Amino acid sequence: MKVMVVDDEKDVQSLFTQKFRKEIRQGAINFSFAFSAEEALQTLKVKNSEYLVLILADINMPGMNGIELLKILKENYPQVKVFMITAYGDEQTYQTAMQYGADDYINKPIEFETLKKKIWNL
Template identity: 50%
Template sequence: MSFLVLVVDDEPDVEMLFRQQFRRDLRDDRFKMDFAQSAASALQRISDAGGESLILILSDINMPGMSGLELLPKAKAARPDVPVIMITAYGDEATKRKALEGGAETLLTKPIDFLELRSEIDSRLTGAAVR
């Protein structure tokens, strides 16, 4: 079974950064990463992933159009089983509270601590493999 992590961020260089940070995992097929540059395309990808084992959604908060905070309840409604981690450059308490109240698992601030993120992904992989 292949496990999928969906990354939602409007910055085009985010995909390159994530692919570089997780290149060994991706090459070894530990999991796949898919990228959406808008909340709308993320919702489409979430609905298309019905047969895949989507284990985690990582979403930026500040995006044009629909924000990550607006995406959050829609993503949770579509896939309540999938944890969502919000990412922001502005880790103030009000933003963190909104994200957690909206159903986010946690909030990571930019620049992303990839060791922390790797640990989050590893725990999702372990949990998914047990199921």
């Protein structure tokens, strides 16, 4: 399964690699990382997004935020599932994310066992 993580905090790469090391080693999951919404969109344009199953996108990022990214993703890549991730979970942001088509909404700190269950249930 191909998953892209979009977050402006670069340490998420080592965190996800560590938390999913067994699944990565087994070839069950393959992560790519983008450190801005703009980078994620550029990567999707250049690389074939056909096999991308899931995007995990932070909401609060400089430049284009995760909600704006979500709207573009759902318009241009409707087959891709999008989970929104935030450290600032307020009801308005949740409602907006759901309105724009988020497939799930996850609060930080991420509970990785729960996230794994959600991913495998896609």
